[in-house]
Amino acid sequence: MSGWQGAGGALPTGVAVVTGAAGGMGSKCAACLARDGWKNLLLCDVDAARLEAVARPLRENGTNVEIIAGDITDPSFIAKIVSAAEARGIGALVHTAGIAPQMGTKERVLAINLDATLALVEAVRPLMTQGSAILLYASTASHIPEAPELEALFENPLPPGGSLSYADRVPGAMEAYKLSKRGVRALVRREARSFGKRGVRLVSISPGIVDTVMTEGEMNDPMRFMIDVAGVQRKGDPVELAEVSAFLVSPRASFITGTDLVVDGGQLAGIEHAEVAMPDLPK
Numbered sequence: 001m002s003g004w005q006g007a008g009g010a011l012p013t014g015v016a017v018v019t020g021a022a023g024g025m026g027s028k029c030a031a032c033l034a035r036d037g038w039k040n041l042l043l044c045d046v047d048a049a050r051l052e053a054v055a056r057p058l059r060e061n062g063t064n065v066e067i068i069a070g071d072i073t074d075p076s077f078i079a080k081i082v083s084a085a086e087a088r089g090i091g092a093l094v095h096t097a098g099i100a101p102q103m104g105t106k107e108r109v110l111a112i113n114l115d116a117t118l119a120l121v122e123a124v125r126p127l128m129t130q131g132s133a134i135l136l137y138a139s140t141a142s143h144i145p146e147a148p149e150l151e152a153l154f155e156n157p158l159p160p161g162g163s164l165s166y167a168d169r170v171p172g173a174m175e176a177y178k179l180s181k182r183g184v185r186a187l188v189r190r191e192a193r194s195f196g197k198r199g200v201r202l203v204s205i206s207p208g209i210v211d212t213v214m215t216e217g218e219m220n221d222p223m224r225f226m227i228d229v230a231g232v233q234r235k236g237d238p239v240e241l242a243e244v245s246a247f248l249v250s251p252r253a254s255f256i257t258g259t260d261l262v263v264d265g266g267q268l269a270g271i272e273h274a275e276v277a278m279p280d281l282p283k
């Protein structure tokens with residue numbers, strides 16, 4: 001007997017927390033969770049005005065939506081999320097907050113995408129309810145190899161000073177992006193068991209090129225290449241990622257933990273089997 005309780009059980013108790021909820025994918029994740037029956041949402045982002053705009057239609061449809069605005073790298077913001085959720089517990093955390101390489105320095109990319117993710121996961125650990133799940137946003141970029149010694153550094157727990165201790169060894173923001181998301185995937189593998197002992201799943205998702213503010217503007221050569229060689233020859237729609245995210249934190253995904261799900265329209269597979277090498281990513 002597997003001990004499996006059967007598909008389609010009730011949603012776990014607790015609120016559903018979405019970070020980056022004002023963003024392209026985070027806002028769609030919030031909408032999909034509400035549609036799937038999560039009655040209490042806690043939406044977080046640095047952009048208060050856009051958060052309010054995301055919350056409004058969800059509230060009109062009867063979902064209880066609380067918003068918290070702040071910077072995820074600020075420990076007091078994470079503390080606010082914890083105190084808003086702690087009485088009810090957390091049934092799902094979808095952590096999409098992040099920045100692209102062109103949006104900040106290498107230090108900022110590492111701090112937001114990796115250090116803040118590690119801090120958030122630890123902060124919510126005691127709040128996660130039985131059957132709940134944490135979904136972290138990684139990226140297909142993190143599947144494209146970097147220098148092996150840098151990969152090893154970022155796949156291990158960070159030293160007390162955080163990723164800043166390694167920043168000198170990271171050439172630029174693109175490498176920082178790839179390594180930060182590699183660190184996120186490694187965290188999921190490393191901690192799945194400790195969360196599992198408490199009945200909680202921990203999983204990551206690696207989107208390919210998705211149509212949000214992060215990929216707007218003219219496409220560069222590597223982006224065009226990735227789409228040309230892919231199985232689905234277009235950018236992903238944020239809703240396509242949100243649908244998978246809502247599934248991954250639902251009880252229907254009860255055997256998925258400690259792993260990364262690539263949702264990229266076949267872009268990585270296309271790179272692997274292309275007849276010519278992919279153009280270098282911009283620095």
Ligand SMILES: NC(=O)c1ccc[n+]([C@@H]2O[C@H](COP(=O)([O-])OP(=O)(O)OC[C@H]3O[C@@H](n4cnc5c(N)ncnc54)[C@H](O)[C@@H]3O)[C@@H](O)[C@H]2O)c1
Nearest residue numbers: 020022023024025046071072096097098139209210212214
């Ligand atoms: N768009 C893509 O092609 C793509 C591909 C792979 C991975 N991703 C990842 O998916 C996630 C969502 O990206 P998106 O495309 O929806 O981008 P987006 O910019 O639309 O959304 C990201 C959200 O995070 C918020 N945010 C950024 N820094 C923050 C901070 N310090 N504190 C709090 N909130 C902060 C932003 O305000 C924004 O609303 C990111 O982690 C990104 O790295 C995106």
